[in-house]
Amino acid sequence: MSGIDVGNGVVGAILGVVFATLFQQGLQDVWFRIRRRSAGVVRSITFREQQGGGWSAFSLGPLHTSALIVDGDGGAVIPPESVHVQVLDGDIELPAEMSAWRDEIAAEEERVRESGERAPVWNGPRYAVESFEVSRTALDEHAEIHLRLRPTDYYTFLAAQQLDRRLADGSTPRGRHLDPDQPLTAPAFLQCSFGINIAVVTADHLLVVTHRSDRVRMAPGVWNSSVNEGLSQHIDSAGRNAPDLHSAARRGMREELALEPHEFSLFLLGFVLDVEKRAWSAHFYARLNDMTGEQLQTRMSRGVADRWEHQAMEYVPFRAVDVTRYLLRPDRIHRWAPVAPALFHLALVHVHGRASVERAEAQVVRRL
Structure with a gap:
């Protein structure tokens, strides 16, 4: 190799380093912007195809429901x-x-x-x-x-x-x-139909989940909220007064879990519409003041007014990861009452905060 060729090679190498230093980051930035813009367009098209309108029912990974959260995000309580x-x-x-x-x-x-x-x-x-x-x-x-x-x-x-x-x-x-x-x-x-649905959490931080009886006329055999109660003209409307939703919720706690008002704190979190069945619901969160899951089980063993509506009850640690895993279990994911997953999500957000809950839900979904 001649001295000229060696010199040209050295000069070319130096120029290559200079051009790479000056322009490589710029080219990478341009390429990144092109990819990001293309991905954004694809996501936008996909979103429009999937959503159609401005309303979307509650979903969590592979779990899709017909429950539309009309008002409330779990963070603020409706007095x-x-x-x-x-x-x-x-x-x-x-x-x-x-x-x-x-x-x-x-x-x-x-x-x-x-x-x-x-x-x-x-x-x-x-x-x-x-x-x-x-x-x-x-x-x-x-x-x-x-x-x-x-x-x-x-x-x-x-x-x-x-x-x-x-x-x-x-x-x-x-x-x-x-x-x-x-x-x-x-x-x-x-x-x-207008119902009351309550997510009940015990003093030792256990979420109460019920399994509806196979003998009930509507939605037999599904897993549901801790308490589910329909508004009644005779029971919830004293005289000619309109029904009070909080009073109806306290009635449900008494009839289905044998709990008295002084034993829990009650919070209205939102309103939900089951768009498939056209059934409205007020969603509540109830925290038991002192009663643990074991004590609640003992209380119910002594008699419950509406025991026949449920054939089983389970207790789930009230942490976002545990509740999300429970919702997405293979033997549960297709057996939920439509409004129950949205109810549990709102209750988790109320207690643990939206960012923490959504982060935990995303983690569980990624690991499926």
Whole structure:
């Protein structure tokens, strides 16, 4: 090799180092921005395809529910004075074709009562949701809830639950009356349910989870919130007063867990709509003041008013990682009542904070 070639090689190497030093980081930055922008476009397209509208039901990794959190994020408590409930005059009236379905239910329950083949379903008085609205106070922007109800009964509720049954023209109540892009807009006769769901945590930090009985008419055999109670006209409306949601929650604690109001602290965290079944729910968190899981089990062994609604009960450490793993267990993930996972998430956020809970949930999902 000649001296000229060696000199050229040395010069080329030096120039290469200089150009790499001057331009490599810039080229890398440009390449990074291109990749990030492309990934953002892909994510945006995918998000639009998956979401469609502006509302999304609660999901956690592979667990997808039909529970839409309408108000509340778990962080702020909704005080009793911020909830305004009004009961309107006049019972719910079903359209003529659906009214015939209610007549079928009534006739079948009468036949069962006469034959004695099973216990008939009691046609208890309940409430339908005419409207649900949220406003904010002017100074601190706290939520003000306005809930308007109408009287109805359990047979009407059962008829209205047949959302996918064919009508005479081939359509269904779901297709005729509901717009998936406007989930909060629906006629009251399709919303004949308002319930109370409570996440109960014992003094030794155990979440109470219940397994619904196979004998109940609605959602048999699913795993559910600690307490689930429907609003009742006769029980929850003293005289002509509108029902009080906190009072109904305390009734549920007494009837399903044999707990008295002085034994727990109660917090309203949000309102949720099961968009599949058109069932509304107020979500509460209850912390037992002194009673441990073992003591609660002992208390319940002495008698519970509504024991028949549950066939089992389990206790889960009330930590985000443990509750998330429990929700996503292979033998649980497809057997949850629609609103239970959202309830437990809100309760975790209330106690442990959103950032901590979401970090733990993401960790569990990544390790599946």
